[in-house]
Amino acid sequence: MGILCRLVRSMLVRTELKTAYSLSSDPGSPIEGRDRAKRDFAVLKDWLTSGLKRARANGTLTMIVRADRLRELMEIAPVGGVALFPLWPRSQDAAHRAILQIRKGSKAPFLLMPGVVLHESDGQYTREANAILRDASALTIVPQALLDPDRV
Secondary structure, three states: OHHHHHHHHHHHHHOOOOEOOOOOOOOOOOOHHHHHHHOOOEOHHHHHHHHHHHOOOOOEEEEEEEHHHHHHHHHHOOOOOEEEEEEEOOOOOOOOEEEEEEEOOOOOOOEEOOOEEOEOOOOOEOHHHHHHHHHOOOOOOOOHHHHOOOOO
């Protein structure tokens, strides 16, 4: 997930939104850059509001969110056009992060997608994760038809 982490980190560094540490029991990393990349500094309501304001009509807002903040996020997310794509560390483990995608103005029902398993039991990337991370294969979070703004 190096590319995704770098993207999120660059957004966090450049943002002018008010930031705050989440209430997590994770002590973080002593390495500043790693700590910033792995921690959740965002005030989710600010990110969501700002992102949706900047999205075009029928455009999408895509965010990587920590699983422990999903309840908070679902309370402030719009009613329609929301899809959640879990990132499973291993097939037998609970997801720690998920990709949330919202289509602005959509009436589509909430979608819980299958997600992707990132690692095999031996720690190596799965074939699908390796294709995305190493070979630049597309990651289809939600098929376009499922987030159609006219779908009720």
